Amino acid sequence: MNHWEQLYQEGDTGWEKGEASPGLLEWLEPLEGPPGLNVLVPGCGFGHDVRALAGAGFEVVGYDIAPSAVAGARERTPAELKGATFRGGDFLCDEPLDQFDYLFEHTCFCAIDPSERDAYVAAVRRWLKPGGRLLAIHYMLPPGEEGPPFGVDRVEVIDRFSGYFSLLDDWTPVSWPNREGLEHMFHWQLKR
Secondary structure (H helix, E strand, C coil), X not given: CCHHHXXXXXXXXXXXXXXXXXXXXXXXXXXXXXXXXXXXXXXXXXXXXXXXXXXCCCEEEEEECCHHHHHHXXXXXXXXXXXXXXXXXXXXXXXXXXXXXXXXXXXXXHHCCHHHHHHHHHHHHHHEEXXXXXXXXXXXXXXXXXXXXXXXXXXXXXXXXXXXXXEEEEECCCCCHHHCCCEEEEEEEECC
């Protein structure tokens, strides 16, 4: 049993807020009409962000290493919500199911051991189409902070991604009260 599955089985899911990320909802708000693009959400947990993206018209695959998270996401997703599917697997190691227009992640990068961050960047590149976009919300904690979540700052994020991605924008999104000012959102485009 992997570490994340064990936490789900024990109910030790302090990161679970019961709703989609406020930063994602803020980003989705001005979009007009269904974008018609496909999105991968690695580390999807119970699928709140997947459902928000599907509700905005995206075709979305939620992907998680914990079978209990995938099962919980499926249970929480109404049958009438089209465009939301869930799969189990290891995003860092698996061959992509497809190549995606977008990859959205909310605090997945900071949840993995820092020794695997280069593998994370490589995985994002594998799963995205050429010119695809990464929309990421990072939980910013001092580098060296033991975790998960493990410490990361804006400088490290820029250093790790800028060789392969062009930074379109970054900002401090709206967040939950206990995370105000601690999350930072990045919008990247994979270089061709």
